[in-house]
Amino acid sequence: MLLMIPGPVQLHERIIRAMARQMIGHRTADFSAIMEFCVNVLKDVFGTEGDIFLISGSGTAGMEAAIASFSKVKKMVTLENGKFGERLGEIASRYTEVERIQVPWGESVELDDVREAFENGCEAIAFVHNETSTGILNPAKEIARIAKEYDALVIMDAITSAGGDYVKMDEWGVDVAIVGSQKCLGAPPGLAAVAVGENAWDYYNEKCPYYLDLAAYMKKLKDMQTPYTPAVPLFFALAEALRIIEEEGLENRIHRHRILSSAVRKWAVEAGLELFPNLNKYSSYSNTVTAIKMPDGVTDSELRGTLRREYGILISGGQGELKGRIFRIGTMGNVGKFETISTLAAIEDVLMRKNAVKPALQYAQILLRDLQ
Amino acid sequence: MLLMIPGPVQLHERIIRAMARQMIGHRTADFSAIMEFCVNVLKDVFGTEGDIFLISGSGTAGMEAAIASFSKVKKMVTLENGKFGERLGEIASRYTEVERIQVPWGESVELDDVREAFENGCEAIAFVHNETSTGILNPAKEIARIAKEYDALVIMDAITSAGGDYVKMDEWGVDVAIVGSQKCLGAPPGLAAVAVGENAWDYYNEKCPYYLDLAAYMKKLKDMQTPYTPAVPLFFALAEALRIIEEEGLENRIHRHRILSSAVRKWAVEAGLELFPNLNKYSSYSNTVTAIKMPDGVTDSELRGTLRREYGILISGGQGELKGRIFRIGTMGNVGKFETISTLAAIEDVLMRKNAVKPALQYAQILLRDLQ
Known part of the structure; x- marks a missing residue:
């Protein structure tokens, strides 16, 4: 099965092989060396000089670690224009008062509303950079700039952007960001990395969950260790995935993701389909996942079921209220021209x-030619 | 390196190979089939008809999920005679009032003290079955029986016992139990399983962490799904590890663990070493990890360092205040006669x-002969 979903992504053969190893003790120099390598490459991926904490758990575990550990605020604002934005609101509500800016899924958040939340006394913001459920890229730089005018803490879910699109934490003024292993990094699922700038510790809340308490991770970081037993095989895999990123070069990798997603978008529009996101001046289409409206008269199982049965290609449907109304194509991680054009050809065949x-x-092909 | 530590354990070749697979989508029937198999075998391992929840995270994540999700009590008692007992106390303190029964590491907890805690109004108990840090097996059956006299909730950390020693939740009256993947089950680290009886839900606390909220896992269980993206390769590995357990048979497996640990203990005593645990009438030596006092005049690095460098064998030292005072040999998972006798021979050589x-x-050899 070819996975063209927004995670878990198809694994590069090298990453699969990296997991096929005997265990090592985790309290050893061998493990610390692997972790140190991961931490260093991830700093580049996040664009930060801050600390990187590696949590054995899903991206959601990473988000909760970030929000719960840094929730000593009177009020936090969350931006919610998709499933993962809503999840941030639900998580934050367990730790502090939350002002939830909710717009219909696929719509863009207005920056004026963001500003108003800070005027209303919000001391922190949590938002999703790349909203996987709707294929929208929220304007991280602009959001962080407004937050910094109010000296507020900025927490960004970069789970499906970091490693595939520009994430420049330090330049943008993002204090805390999170990435999941199984998205643009190209590794299997089960690890989350949380990048933390020094400022964030002013907001440290010791009443956070024990397992997700970033102060415990901080204490162990100087020895390149984790506070609890790490998922060792996933560290082997992540290290190999990051080696591949180093070899490709982050700029080249982001360029590749941009070409792949623009080819998908171009094909969709020329084929007569409609992209799902409703953009405003600041938002843009995701460069890692494309959400397309399901054409009239086609059901989810007619499209995705046939694709899976006849072609062995897995794409995603809509989540929650979008079930059956959209389909989504992930172009994340280490997939390239071949996987992308095959997927579009198969979808075109089924929809024709x-x-x-x-x-x-042909429109997609022309764009993809640019990729080596 | 041969891992003779109490987790992560040495992996069986079949389990290593099981991870070397391309990813699959986790919202698919293929994934659900794997999860269903794991859940069914784990019910046997725990001795329960209850539900099994699989969490991507370490054993500590599993413990916190259990304690936090079921913490709607006036007061909880924790039994602490080692590092992991203390951890339970620390976790529980984040969610409810806790009466912490603390005795020196390696000592046995007195059942009268347990009874007194319930007389004092404790409505739940959390304790470690097999205390890995000290090599002691706490009397689970007796503790649960007292708790049930007071109609209290029983939460048991079976992280290093389940799959290697008797765990009979339903028979003993244990409501919630936890196991880690990388111990007696023989899988790599990164998954925790929490077994939950129906009674536990009377104690459900909705203010638990989002990622560790067992109600969310419950909602997805009927479809054999997890609420958040699971660590897919670790599920592949766990399923293979549980297949090996099925093939060996749980009784045979427990027998093997008992023979291996008794051979280690017999060797130690006959060699003139002293076992670390201080037993009382109800406690006993662990059947999965053996803690031995470091002989006078030998340092931790002289023993463990030499063993690692010359023989490529990794055993554990003492944790916390026991550093340098004890060493620990894990005989967990899929290791057998060969690994155990090699380890004892190497230790004997270094200490001679x-x-x-x-x-x-020879004393160990005689006992090990019983193993096929």
């Missing part, structure tokens, strides 16, 4: 049978 | 150079 699209593969 | 032991390998 329902007279739901016109042939448009 | 310091005139710290007399030859005693």
Whole structure:
């Protein structure tokens, strides 16, 4: 099965092999060396001089570690224009008062509303950079700039952007950011990395969960150790995935992600389909996942079921209220031209049978030619 | 390196190979089938008809999920005679009032003190079954029986017992129990399983951490799914580890663990070493890890360092205040006669150079002969 979903992503053969190793003791210099390598590459990926904490758990565990550990605020604002934005609001509500800015999924958040939240006394903001559920890229730089005018803490979910799109924490003024292993980094699921700038510790809340208490991770970081037993095979895999990122170069990698997603978008529009996100002046289309409206007269199982059965390709449907209304194509991690064009050709074939699209593969092909 | 530490354990070749697979989508029937298999075998391992929740995270994440999710009590008592008992007290203190029964590490907890805690109004108890830091097996059955006289909730850390020693939740009256993947189950680290009986839900506390909220896991269990992206490769590995357990048979497996640990203990005593735990009428030696006092005149690095450098064998030292005072040999998971006798021979060789032991390998050999 070819995975073209927004995580877990298809693994590079080298990453699969990296896991096929006997265990090592985690309280050893061998483990610390692996962790140190991961930490150093991740600093580049996040664009930060801050600390990197590696948590054995999903991206959600990473988000909760970030929000709970740094929740000593009167009020936090969360931006919610998709499933993962809403999740931030739900998590934050367990730790502090939250002003939840909610717009329909796929709509763009207005910066004026963000400003108003700070005027209303919010001391921190949590938002999703790349909203996977809707294929929208929220304007991280602009949001952080406004937050900094009010001297507020900025927590950014970069779970599906870091490693595939520009994330410049220090330059933008983002204090805390999170990435998941199984997205643009190209590794298997099960690890989250939380990047933390020094400022964040002013907001440290000791009443956070024990397992997700970043102060415990901080204490062990100087020895390149984790406070609790790490998921060792996933560290082997992450290190190999980050080696591949180093070899490709972060700029080249981001360029590749941009070309792949723009080819998907170009194909969709020329084929007569409609992209799902409703952009405003500041938001933009995701460069790692594309959400497309399901054409009239085609069901989710007709499209995705046929694709899976006949072609062995897995793409995503809509989540929650978007079930059956959109489909989503992930172009994340180590996939390239081959996987992308095959996926579009297969989708086109299936939708042509329902007279739901016109042939448009050539438009994607032209864009993909730019990729070596 | 041969890992003879109390987790992560040496992996069986089949389990290593099970991880060397391309990713699959986690919201698929393929994943659900793997999860269902794991859940069913784990019910046997725990001796329960209750529900099994699989959390991507360390054993500590599992313990916190159990304690936090079921912490709606006036007061909880924790039994602390080692590092992991103390950890339970620290975790529980984040969620409710806690009466911490603390005795020196390696000592046995007195059942009268347990009874007194319930007389004092404790409505729940959390304790460690097999205390890895000291090599002591706490009397789970007796503790649960007293708790049930007071109709109290029983939460048991079976992280290093389940799969290697008897754990009979339903028979003993244990409501919630936890196991870690990288111990007696023989899988790599990174997953925790929490077994939950129906009674526990009377104590459900909705103010638990989002990621560790067992109600969210419960909601997804009927579809054999997890609420957040699972660590897929570790599920592949766990399923293979549980297949090996099924093939060996749980009774045979427990028998093997008992023989291996008794061979270690017999060797130690005959060699002139002293076992660390101070037993009382109800406690006993661990059947999965053996803690031995470091002989006079031998340092931790002389023993463990030499063993690692010359033999490529990793055993554990003491944790916290026991650093340098004890050493620990794990005989967990899928290790057998070969690994155990090699380890004892190597230790004997190193300690003979310091005139710290007399030859005693034959005593272990006789016991190990019983193993096929």
